[in-house]
Amino acid sequence: MKILMVCLGNICRSPLAEGIMKTKVSESFFVDSAGTISMHEGEHPDKRAIKTASNHNIDISRQKSRPITKADFDTFDKIYCMDIDVYEDVISKVKNEEQRKKISLFLEASGDHKNAEVPDPYWGDMKDFEEVFQLLDRGCDAIISEILP
Structure with missing residues (x-):
């Protein structure tokens, strides 16, 4: 299974989500x-x-x-977007329905806050980063329970 986490600049939310997910899944992921x-x-x-x-x-x-990249849409099985703007931007780059089906909002995919967004902590402080970490941590757990048998 190949999973891609996507946010705007790839310096706050998606790196945290990547790091968290890597600690929770086996090396086969x-x-x-x-x-x-x-x-x-x-x-x-x-x-x-x-x-x-x-x-x-x-x-x-x-x-x-x-x-x-365009190659990501073929490489990855699941692509999780951190907010609506990111989701819409990613969806706009797909070439077919098969690729579109791989893409979801992170929180929606995790069963938490239908259509909700992971807030961007960039303009906040350490408290905001911790809150985002906790949200991502719970979301990764929920996603794992959905994708693992």
Whole structure:
């Protein structure tokens, strides 16, 4: 199973989701993250995201931001978007219905807050990053229970 987490810049929410998911699934899973913009391409996650993950014994410091690519739609089995704008941007890039079916809102897929969005903590403080971490952690658990038999 190949899972892609997607947010806007790939420096806060999706790197956290990638890191959390990697700690919860076996090595037979491939988990990655991407952004819908390339503004931060090649950069490590936001220092606050790295610190928040580290507080939970998860190391995301070596991740590097990258934009989502056309190849991702064929490579990944599941693509989870952190908010509506990201979802709409990702959906606009698909070439067929098969690819579209792989894409969901993260919280919707996790059974939490129908059509809700994972808030972007970028403009917030460490408390906001911790709240997002907790939301992503619960969401990853719910997604795992859905995709694992």
